[in-house]
Amino acid sequence: MQATLIDGKALAAAELAQIKREVNALEESGAPTPCLAVILVGEDPASQVYVRNKLLKCEQTGIRSHCYRLDSGVEQGELLGLLARLNADPAVHGILVQLPLPEQIDEAAVIAAIDPDKDVDGFHHENMGRLLAGDPDVLVPCTPLGCLLLLKSVLGDSLAGQHLVVVGRSNIVGKPAALLALQHHCTVTIVHSRTQDIAAVCRRADILIVAVGRARMVTEDWVKPGAVVLDVGINRVEHEGRARLVGDVDFDSVAKVAGAITPVPGGVGPMTIACLLRNTLQAYRHQRG
Numbered sequence: 001m002q003a004t005l006i007d008g009k010a011l012a013a014a015e016l017a018q019i020k021r022e023v024n025a026l027e028e029s030g031a032p033t034p035c036l037a038v039i040l041v042g043e044d045p046a047s048q049v050y051v052r053n054k055l056l057k058c059e060q061t062g063i064r065s066h067c068y069r070l071d072s073g074v075e076q077g078e079l080l081g082l083l084a085r086l087n088a089d090p091a092v093h094g095i096l097v098q099l100p101l102p103e104q105i106d107e108a109a110v111i112a113a114i115d116p117d118k119d120v121d122g123f124h125h126e127n128m129g130r131l132l133a134g135d136p137d138v139l140v141p142c143t144p145l146g147c148l149l150l151l152k153s154v155l156g157d158s159l160a161g162q163h164l165v166v167v168g169r170s171n172i173v174g175k176p177a178a179l180l181a182l183q184h185h186c187t188v189t190i191v192h193s194r195t196q197d198i199a200a201v202c203r204r205a206d207i208l209i210v211a212v213g214r215a216r217m218v219t220e221d222w223v224k225p226g227a228v229v230l231d232v233g234i235n236r237v238e239h240e241g242r243a244r245l246v247g248d249v250d251f252d253s254v255a256k257v258a259g260a261i262t263p264v265p266g267g268v269g270p271m272t273i274a275c276l277l278r279n280t281l282q283a284y285r286h287q288r289g
């Protein structure tokens with residue numbers, strides 16, 4: 001391996017320590033404590049792991065959290081009712097509805113029902129629009145924000161003019177990652193399942209962000225020597241009879257050519273959670289004026 005390993009876990013720990021200092025300072029000034037409400041519908045095992053992690057990190061930083069666990073068969077109206085109460089509660093500063101939601105619930109309707117000022121995921125269309133328009137104060141989706149912090153850790157502020165290729169165009173990762181990179185003056189290309197000769201496009205990238213959900217799809221022949229590779233994918237695979245997490249990047253082969261690379265686990269995932277808490281503090285400050 002030649003690539004520098006980008007230690008997302010360590011960078012996330014540093015970010016969480018900084019958040020903790022800021023929360024402590026608020027506490028000492030007598031201000032109310034920032035509070036995040038998390039809504040988990042159903043028993044999806046991956047969602048349970050993620051939500052547990054989020055609540056644990058809240059506890060570690062002193063951010064108050066409330067988890068609402070709803071039955072998988074819950075009616076949409078009940079979920080919307082809960083959101084209305086949380087929107088109206090001045091002690092709640094951030095609201096996150098863990099995705100995916102069960103079939104009977106319209107995800108778009110749920111996201112639209114979150115107060116944009118409390119939308120710490122940055123999924124509400126008002127926030128998506130503000131990101132598109134280049135508003136610097138908008139709540140930005142946590143995974144793209146985490147990717148940006150990881151990039152800054154290796155490249156400093158020299159993102160301008162870099163050719164950044166995003167693989168994947170979802171509303172929660174690919175699209176906002178591309179917009180954020182554009183705002184930082186990267187030259188941005190988005191590729192997806194209909195792209196022709198995707199490997200050739202990726203090979204031109206100085207920075208490659210991969211968010212697809214296909215285990216080890218990106219191999220070394222897709223990567224320009226020295227490129228920075230961020231692997232967003234989380235895939236559970238069987239390895240010698242045991243469950244194992246791998247990314248969308250074939251780490252062992254790509255690490256031979258890349259300049260820097262994130263591992264899975266321990267890369268983008270932990271930064272996503274740190275950015276969720278960062279967004280909660282940002283939402284708190286905005287609401288308190």
Ligand SMILES: NC(=O)C1=CN([C@@H]2O[C@H](COP(=O)(O)OP(=O)(O)OC[C@H]3O[C@@H](n4cnc5c(N)ncnc54)[C@H](OP(=O)(O)O)[C@@H]3O)[C@@H](O)[C@H]2O)C=CC1
Binds near residue numbers: 169170
């Ligand atoms: N680490 C973290 O913090 C997070 C990790 N994730 C993980 O990231 C991955 C992506 O998540 P998400 O964006 O929600 O996924 P989606 O399924 O919403 O989007 C996947 C994207 O990948 C594209 N795609 C699918 N197959 C191919 C292919 N063969 N070649 C090129 N592009 C392809 C799709 O293209 P098209 O639009 O044409 O269908 C789509 O745009 C998942 O593994 C998820 O678990 C997600 C969020 C946070």
Ligand SMILES: Nc1nc(=O)c2c([nH]1)NC[C@@H]1CN(c3ccc(C(=O)N[C@@H](CCC(=O)O)C(=O)O)cc3)C=[N+]21
Binds near residue numbers: 050053265267272
């Ligand atoms: N409303 C909403 N917001 C989200 O931000 C959101 C969501 N729903 N639904 C699911 C995806 C996925 N996601 C991850 C966050 C952290 C890790 C993470 O911490 N991963 C660890 C490993 C965790 C494990 O062991 O499974 C790591 O990569 O090191 C992974 C994935 C946020 N998402």
Ligand SMILES: [Mg+2]
Binds near residue numbers: 170
């Ligand atoms: Mg998805």
